[in-house]
Amino acid sequence: MYKFYNANVHGNFVNDCVVRAIAVAECKTWDEAYDKLSDLAQEEGILLDDVKFVENYLDNNYVRVPHYSKTVGEFAEEYPTGTYLVTMPGHITVIIQGKVYDIFDCRNRTMWCAWRVNKICDNFRRS
Numbered sequence: 001m002y003k004f005y006n007a008n009v010h011g012n013f014v015n016d017c018v019v020r021a022i023a024v025a026e027c028k029t030w031d032e033a034y035d036k037l038s039d040l041a042q043e044e045g046i047l048l049d050d051v052k053f054v055e056n057y058l059d060n061n062y063v064r065v066p067h068y069s070k071t072v073g074e075f076a077e078e079y080p081t082g083t084y085l086v087t088m089p090g091h092i093t094v095i096i097q098g099k100v101y102d103i104f105d106c107r108n109r110t111m112w113c114a115w116r117v118n119k120i121c122d123n124f125r126r127s
Helices: 017-023 030-044 051-059 072-078
Strands: 001-005 063-065 083-088 091-096 099-102 111-116
Touching: 017 030, 017 083, 017 091, 017 099, 030 051, 051 083, 051 111, 072 083, 072 091, 072 099
Parallel strands: 001 099
Antiparallel strands: 063 111, 083 091, 083 111, 091 099
16 A cells, blocks of 8 residues: 655655655654754765665664565565565655555555664654
């Protein structure tokens, strides 16, 4: 299932999927996630939306979930409980309780990797 959700503090539709997805997964505001990620990226001398930065951040904070050439939607159906950050070419999204929360429906895109986040934010438990 897909559910429209834009965590961008200004409601903008910009290239901020890393900030949006991680903010939602970590129960942070967009501003909190942006500040945290930009500080870490600056320390490493890399942009916060660079694939290498994103994957290193996720590997350092979460456990990868094995998968085999699935679409985002197939993964969401197979993992109907929990919170996951899922990467694909040019994008990252968040899945909570089997629902993809994003500004567009990316369920038909082939995923790269998934990481399990050990929390579910209260405002996403029943939505």
